[in-house]
Amino acid sequence: MTTDVRRHAPRVVSLLPAATEIVAALGALDQLVGVTHECDHPREVARLPRVTSSAVDRDAASGTIDAEVRALASAGAPVFGFDADRFAALTPAVVLTQSLCDVCAIPESEVDRAIDALDVAPSVVTLGGTTLDGVWDDVRRVGGAIGRGEAAEMLLASLEARMRRVHETLKAARAPRPRVAVIEWLDPLFVAGHWSPELVRRAGGVDVLAQPGAHSVQIDVDAVRAATPDVLLFAPCGFDVNRAARETEALLQREEWRWSSRCSRWALDGNALTSRPGPRLVDAIEVMAGIFAPDLFPHATGEYAIRIG
Secondary structure, three states: OOHHHHHOOOOEEEOOHHHHHHHHHOOOHHHEEEEOOOOOOOHHHHHOOEOEEEOOOOOOOHHHHHHHHHHHHHHOOOOEEEOHHHHHHOOOOEEEEEOOOOOOOOOHHHHHHHHHOOOOOOEEEEEOOOOHHHHHHHHHHHHHHOOOHHHHHHHHHHHHHHHHHHHHHHHHHOOOOOEEEEEEEEOOEEEOOOOHHHHHHHOOOEEOOOOOOOOOEEOOHHHHHHOOOOEEEEOOOOOOHHHHHHHHHHHHOOHHHHHHHHOEEEEEOHHHHOOOOOOOHHHHHHHHHHHHOOOOOOOOOOOOEEEOO
């Protein structure tokens, strides 16, 4: 891209970590002028102004976080703080937000108020994909809004090629499909919905608890047991792999989880792999494939996955 084109590329504020990752994957980091407090990938975004903050201690245990979020909701208080003055000072031409989850980002209504106060209204792209196809459509929409439509198509072609390689490898080997349960919160238990069942299927497994596109729902341990999974994946939303492993190990020591010792049990980096509807969902497919079919794919250990027990 020429210097002149870069000079006229729209200034972008991302109000969702997944949107930040999409912009980066499209080669447009230089267009980002503001992000959220949770945007941490790629590392270069650490230098950018933050326009949000959290009212919840994100380093607390799962049960504590859940209690704090419920208390804020009962009081009608926001989970996230929003620096409207800093947002306005950044003069964005494009704002990337979401409509999927009030616990994942600031509510649309608050974004709308901040935008209404601007002298020049920016273009607003609201991400809301709940399936892989929906997420890929969001990538296209972001690409179109920030002048990177061609880059979006190239990125999607690359992601499709990676998914196809996994599929063809599994098909050629006639690999058996394990029964899989994906847990996205530990206290209380929530089963992972949205795109997670598709990740499992494309990685060679069968999700026994959720349907593609459906919301994540609370579940009890007896329902998990009754689904007779072969593989248990614990990927708490927003947790890295080490934090997920610590809480999972504590959970599985409880008497009601004793049955799970017969399963293959893994803690995953939910923050990187499963929580964010962006390009790294394909990383999740590759990591899961290494768990389900370790003879066919690289072992899923270390950075993204830790075996429990």
